[in-house]
């Protein structure tokens with residue numbers, strides 16, 4: 001059992017998680033249902049019910065640096081099964097957003113993948129899959145990862161080979177631009 | 186592809202949302218909920234302007250994005266924020282449903298079965314719904330979160346044999362596709378293995394991302410997970426399409442990595458009996 005220094009309880013963090021997720025984390029009574037059903041538990045450094053406990057204890061650093069929050073697949077099992085109706089998946093999502101903001105992302109690869117995906121949407125309005133594969137792999141320094149899938153998907157006419165821009169690509173850029181302005185970036 | 190043909194054959198009129206854009210899916214909601222809402226809302230706003238009542242999508246991930254945007258717009262403050270990002274006004278006076286839901290609720294199992302020209306006899310199919318189509322129930326408002334049955338009923342009515350499949354709503358991990366391949370392989374292997382264990386000829390899915398993931402990665406799973414998987418993965422409308430009389434090619438079965446030929450042969454033989 002770890003001993004907790006009372007001074008380490010960050011009340012501001014507890015409030016911020018509650019506000020941004022719209023969930024009352026104090027409702028969690030640590031039944032463990034979420035962890036029992038979580039398909040990614042085997043890969044987590046901190047099981048999801050403990051993430052909930054650490055939030056209740058205001059342990060911002062531990063939570064926002066955890067790998068678990070980036071390995072969560074948003075499968076909604078925890079939310080569906082929580083007897084206290086805590087939207088746990090929403091809390092995990094909120095933690096990812098906070099970790100981005102605080103610069104404490106522990107899984108760079110996952111973050112980069114998401115960013116590359118969104119960047120494709122921003123530039124083309126839709127996802128340009130082959131571009132996504134290539135850009136992600138180049139950015140992550142693994143140009144040949146998943147290359148064994150390449151011929152299969154290309155040959156079968158599944159992934160688009162050339163980026164297909166939509167007419168409203170300006171409108172999409174507009175959304176991203178106004179969003180950036182709103183968030184002060 | 187198969188969705189459009191099957192919808193038409195079932196009398197569902199589909200019009201394409203003009204110049205639709207990508208909903209942003211999982212990546213967007215890890216960045217910001219407002220941006221996520223706005224990317225989905227753009228499509229809904231265009232559909233509203235076109236005078237459409239329901240936006241239908243074959244993809245559960247888009248569906249979640251649409252439903253989240255529709256939840257957001259109910260809140261006055263959030264509606265204002267959303268509209269600040271959009272160039273078309275978004276009212277939230279539209280609904281969003283999956284194609285499966287439309288087929289099940291609006292066409293109806295019996296009506297689908299009545300149109301079957303070539304019943305799916307001889308096929309033993311494992312129905313896999315994926316993690317987010319029916320969950321959380323409050324948002325999904327469709328089928329059962331733990332033991333969904335809509336695809337079971339449709340496939341049964343079309344003449345297929347549908348055994349109990351315990352992993353109906355397990356997550357296949359597809360959203361991680363590239364950066365966390367080991368995790369995807371582990372999760373996907375579990376689902377495919379179970380389907381093989383219960384003697385299924387194919388896995389039937391309701392999500393194009395699951396379809397692609399579970400179909401394409403079987404080679405990787407076999408070489409890296411130490412289990413041998415070789416199971417065709419079909420999207421639900423492909424099977425409905427076959428029953429309605431479309432050829433395997435017409436429903437895109439020639440585009441699969443794992444060939445469904447064994448399944449089709451078994452079926453043809455049964456039909457000849």
Ligand code: SF4
Nearest residue numbers: 028029031032034082
């Ligand atoms: S299921 Fe709900 S109450 Fe139980 S540990 Fe998880 S979050 Fe807490």
Ligand code: SF4
Nearest residue numbers: 038072073075076078
């Ligand atoms: S949403 Fe995330 S934390 Fe919840 S069960 Fe799924 S993977 Fe686990």
